[in-house]
Amino acid sequence: MKPIIPAERLSSITEYYFSTKLKEIAEMNAKGMNVISLGIGSPDLPPSAETIEALCQSATDDKAHGYQPYVGIPELRNAFAEWYKKWFSVELNPANEVQPLIGSKEGILHISLAFLNPGDGVLVPNPGYPTYSSVSNLVQAKVLTYDLDEDNNWQPDFEALEKMDLSNVKLMWVNYPNMPTGASATPELFEKLVAFGKKHGIVICNDNPYSFILNENRLSILQVPGAKDICIELNSMSKSHNMPGWRMGVLASNPQFVQWVLKVKSNIDSGQFKPMQVAAVAALNNSEEWHTKMNIELYSNRRQLAEEILKTLGCTFDSKQVGMFLWGKIPAKYKDSGELADKVLYESKVFITPGFIFGDKGNRYVRLSLCANDKMLGDALERIKQLSIAGQQ
Numbered sequence: 001m002k003p004i005i006p007a008e009r010l011s012s013i014t015e016y017y018f019s020t021k022l023k024e025i026a027e028m029n030a031k032g033m034n035v036i037s038l039g040i041g042s043p044d045l046p047p048s049a050e051t052i053e054a055l056c057q058s059a060t061d062d063k064a065h066g067y068q069p070y071v072g073i074p075e076l077r078n079a080f081a082e083w084y085k086k087w088f089s090v091e092l093n094p095a096n097e098v099q100p101l102i103g104s105k106e107g108i109l110h111i112s113l114a115f116l117n118p119g120d121g122v123l124v125p126n127p128g129y130p131t132y133s134s135v136s137n138l139v140q141a142k143v144l145t146y147d148l149d150e151d152n153n154w155q156p157d158f159e160a161l162e163k164m165d166l167s168n169v170k171l172m173w174v175n176y177p178n179m180p181t182g183a184s185a186t187p188e189l190f191e192k193l194v195a196f197g198k199k200h201g202i203v204i205c206n207d208n209p210y211s212f213i214l215n216e217n218r219l220s221i222l223q224v225p226g227a228k229d230i231c232i233e234l235n236s237m238s239k240s241h242n243m244p245g246w247r248m249g250v251l252a253s254n255p256q257f258v259q260w261v262l263k264v265k266s267n268i269d270s271g272q273f274k275p276m277q278v279a280a281v282a283a284l285n286n287s288e289e290w291h292t293k294m295n296i297e298l299y300s301n302r303r304q305l306a307e308e309i310l311k312t313l314g315c316t317f318d319s320k321q322v323g324m325f326l327w328g329k330i331p332a333k334y335k336d337s338g339e340l341a342d343k344v345l346y347e348s349k350v351f352i353t354p355g356f357i358f359g360d361k362g363n364r365y366v367r368l369s370l371c372a373n374d375k376m377l378g379d380a381l382e383r384i385k386q387l388s389i390a391g392q393q
């Protein structure tokens with residue numbers, strides 16, 4: 001038989017780090033090792049009671065099981081627009097400026113397919129969410145990384161950007177509150193990004209899933225006057241509404257950009273299960289008290305424990321970080337973040353994420369997820385205290 005070989009584009013990517021690492025951890029657990037995972041950012045508590053109630057009720061409706069509109073049900077589009085108005089003071093026309101997504105991650109692919117020709121340049125943050133680069137590679141665009149540095153509060157260096165050859169650049173990924181560094185944006189940063197995008201004809205995409213977590217100064221790039229002309233914002237219910245497995249996200253922009261994305265997306269999926277959309281509407285109406293309890297109070301306790309873990313490991317960190325992770329700089333004695341993360345995994349049976357997976361600027365950092373309860377974080381701290389390295393601090 002003639003050998004079957006995969007498409008060339010597959011050689012431009014590797015399997016997602018967590019996809020392989022979590023298999024290894026499952027094998028360790030199968031051998032009884034009871035690894036505590038502080039890796040992935042998957043909230044461990046349920047959505048609001050109203051959300052679950054709406055899901056269950058809607059599922060009993062015989063008419064709820066058919067294909068749904070490609071653009072999402074009108075109630076969900078309205079609810080996303082209302083949510084943007086309530087929390088970000090951003091006006092969006094529910095008819096044509098929002099597009100519900102099957103998680104914001106898929107939006108990264110749809111935007112890339114809608115805007116990038118092979119060879120077009122894409123500005124990608126280093127460190128940054130790995131999907132920006134891998135999807136850019138899959139669509140055969142040219143990844144141009146821009147550095148985020150601790151000294152510059154993990155914000156883009158506009159002087160350095162201006163010195164790059166931007167003639168072929170179509171798209172720039174930004175992500176504030178930033179993952180993995182926990183850095184916040186400022187209104188001034190968003191203003192500069194909008195001006196930069198307009199000056200060079202570069203679509204600015206702000207990926208914004210973390211604005212509710214340990215953060216009360218919620219910002220959207222769409223707050224900048226005129227931002228919609230050149231910006232797209234992705235948002236997500238995964239983190240802020242405890243719904244990571246539901247795959248509920250949204251894209252917001254001007255009607256033309258939304259239409260281009262829909263042109264791609266409507267050829268790929270056929271909408272989302274109606275009871276999930278109805279339940280998402282209920283979740284988008286979660287009270288301020290619910291958000292404070294789930295997204296601020298709960299994570300504040302965990303954050304203290306995570307800070308203790310980093311201190312025990314000899315890492316330094318910025319205590320003003322926001323979001324559901326803690327990002328810390330590793331001690332000089334380690335070759336890189338991989339060495340420390342492996343040591344912690346194999347000797348303490350605690351999984352922490354090595355920063356190199358976010359780009360070489362993350363080489364000397366590790367990331368801890370706060371999606372583990374106080375008991376797990378406390379146990380992880382105890383285990384790490386036992387580590388020989390901890391004894392040497």
Ligand SMILES: Cc1ncc(COP(=O)(O)O)c(C=O)c1O
Binds near residue numbers: 041103237
């Ligand atoms: C920066 C960033 N963007 C997007 C996502 C994906 O979120 P969603 O669950 O909405 O696809 C994540 C999830 O970890 C993330 O960290």
